Amino acid sequence: MDSKQYAEYIDKHGPRTNEWLTLLTAFGVGGLICMIGQAFSDVYKAVLPEAPKAMIGSLTSATMIFLGAFLTGVGIYDKIGSVAGAGSIIPITGFANSIASPAMEFRKEGIVFGLMAKMFVIAGPVIVTGIVSSVTVGFIYWVVAMIAA
Amino acid sequence: MRKGKHTYKADEDIYVAGTYSIVGPTEGKGRFGCFFDDVLENDEWECKSHEKAEIKMHKHAIEQVIARADKQRGDIDCIIGGDLLNQLVASSFAVREFEIPFVGVYSACASFGEAMSLAMFMLGRGNMRTAVCCTGSHYGAVERQFRYPLELGTQPTPASQYTVTGAGSVLLSLEGKQGTPKLTHCTIGKIVDYNVCDPNNMGAAMAPAAADTILTHLKDTGRGEDYYDYIFTGDLGKFGRETVYYLCKKEGYDLSGCLNDCGSLIYTDKQKDVQGGSGAGCSSVIFASYIYKEMCEGNMKRVLLVPTGALLSKDSSLQGESIPGIAHAVAFEV
Numbered sequence: 001m002d003s004k005q006y007a008e009y010i011d012k013h014g015p016r017t018n019e020w021l022t023l024l025t026a027f028g029v030g031g032l033i034c035m036i037g038q039a040f041s042d043v044y045k046a047v048l049p050e051a052p053k054a055m056i057g058s059l060t061s062a063t064m065i066f067l068g069a070f071l072t073g074v075g076i077y078d079k080i081g082s083v084a085g086a087g088s089i090i091p092i093t094g095f096a097n098s099i100a101s102p103a104m105e106f107r108k109e110g111i112v113f114g115l116m117a118k119m120f121v122i123a124g125p126v127i128v129t130g131i132v133s134s135v136t137v138g139f140i141y142w143v144v145a146m147i148a149a
Numbered sequence: 150m151r152k153g154k155h156t157y158k159a160d161e162d163i164y165v166a167g168t169y170s171i172v173g174p175t176e177g178k179g180r181f182g183c184f185f186d187d188v189l190e191n192d193e194w195e196c197k198s199h200e201k202a203e204i205k206m207h208k209h210a211i212e213q214v215i216a217r218a219d220k221q222r223g224d225i226d227c228i229i230g231g232d233l234l235n236q237l238v239a240s241s242f243a244v245r246e247f248e249i250p251f252v253g254v255y256s257a258c259a260s261f262g263e264a265m266s267l268a269m270f271m272l273g274r275g276n277m278r279t280a281v282c283c284t285g286s287h288y289g290a291v292e293r294q295f296r297y298p299l300e301l302g303t304q305p306t307p308a309s310q311y312t313v314t315g316a317g318s319v320l321l322s323l324e325g326k327q328g329t330p331k332l333t334h335c336t337i338g339k340i341v342d343y344n345v346c347d348p349n350n351m352g353a354a355m356a357p358a359a360a361d362t363i364l365t366h367l368k369d370t371g372r373g374e375d376y377y378d379y380i381f382t383g384d385l386g387k388f389g390r391e392t393v394y395y396l397c398k399k400e401g402y403d404l405s406g407c408l409n410d411c412g413s414l415i416y417t418d419k420q421k422d423v424q425g426g427s428g429a430g431c432s433s434v435i436f437a438s439y440i441y442k443e444m445c446e447g448n449m450k451r452v453l454l455v456p457t458g459a460l461l462s463k464d465s466s467l468q469g470e471s472i473p474g475i476a477h478a479v480a481f482e483v
Contacts, residue, residue, distance in 0.1 A: 003342075003343045006343040006357065009392075009395070010350070010353045010392075013391070013392075014308060014350065015307035015388050015424070017307055018307075072300050072302075075300065078299065078300045078303075079302075081302020081303055082303070082305060083304070085303075086304075094302065097302050101297075101302075102298045102301075105298035105300065106293075106298070108198045
């Protein structure tokens with residue numbers, strides 16, 4: 001058997017993800033996290049009726065980030081993630097988890113070379129992509145505005 | 150003495166004079182919980198890091214196996230140890246205070262097979278008389294080195310395996326009682342690479358190497374598929390075991406009556422719905438507990454242990470390298 005035939009065997013007989021099940025749980029848990037976020041947003045709106053919309057958004061994001069980091073700290077978020085997959089990775093709570101978990105893991109190597117140096121090993125690509133795309137979009141916006149003027 | 154192409158027979162009787170196994174709480178709740186000598190209450194074992202806990206497990210396993218075989222530290226000619234951590238920090242740091250010559254080995258999860266094979270060559274013919282082989286792994290320490298931080302919310306794929314927390318040690322000696330298992334043969338495995346690149350499917354990467362070593366061993370010794378009561382592979386997982394069965398069947402060997410896999414057995418089906426256990430400690434703790442005890446009681450008489458290893462690093466996978474597999478076989482008889 002050569003490696004090509006072996007790859008075909010693995011493809012045919014190898015364990016497969018039950019896509020419908022993982023999609024549904026990801027959708028369910030992801031949706032639930034968003035509903036919790038929406039609930040916080042509604043509560044803040046009710047409590048602070050004078051506050052601008054941006055402030056309500058920032059307060060909601062901060063609360064969800066806190067919750068994500070807190071649940072990571074008490075060892076619950078990884079259990080949610082093992083069932084929900086992308087459903088708990090994509091929301092902002094997942095972003096908090098991706099920063100809090102390496103911070104906890106690498107704390108043993110010290111504050112500077114452990115925690116601080118490795119805090120963004122998972123979230124780093126997200127931050128880089130965010131910055132690069134915002135600069136790119138900003139540049140395009142600026143060029144379009146110049147041409148329009 | 151050489152037998153066939155890559156198999157060697159021990160010139161003198163090499164007895165398994167004692168074994169010791171220590172595992173984490175998850176493994177303790179698994180299928181072989183009652184066979185292990187010690188089960189930890191938690192993975193940390195009062196240590197500041199999982200690496201330190203692994204070092205402590207190795208040290209404890211070596212100390213206990215020497216005591217159980219009624220030996221003193223001075224009686225041991227050599228310790229052969231291995232683990233999965235970079236620079237073999239767990240096994241080499243563990244023997245710091247022993248003042249016993251040390252050989253560190255690495256064949257990933259097949260390190261136990263490599264250690265036992267080397268011990269077979271080192272013992273006898275006027276060379277060494279007693280050696281300790283000890284390999285282990287720790288879930289927390291291995292996860293952070295090969296995968297992600299423990300608290301990161303990732304979802305295991307159906308092909309993935311769970312690293313065993315545990316250390317198993319074996320004391321091999323030229324002196325032994327009748328009825329004690331003897332190490333009789335070893336087959337040094339080749340690196341076999343079928344171009345599997347998925348680090349989450351190590352069973353598929355290692356299965357061709359396991360099949361190659363088993364077939365080489367059977368052909369070299371002229372033994373049939375029914376010679377051994379059991380052939381235990383190391384940590385192929387459920388799918389890997391089926392693949393070895395398929396590959397051997399294609400070559401005309403039907404192993405359905407004897408082939409089993411330590412990794413796919415160590416956890417109960419309820420515990421882990423993935424492929425099973427893996428790690429350098431997987432085959433060593435099962436051999437040092439279940440297999441050894443069953444052999445001593447006469448329930449198994451001839452066993453071929455084939456620890457399997459996937460030779461990858463986090464960087465090699467990211468650089469697009471495939472995962473070469475390796476497997477070493479060691480034969481035991483009562």
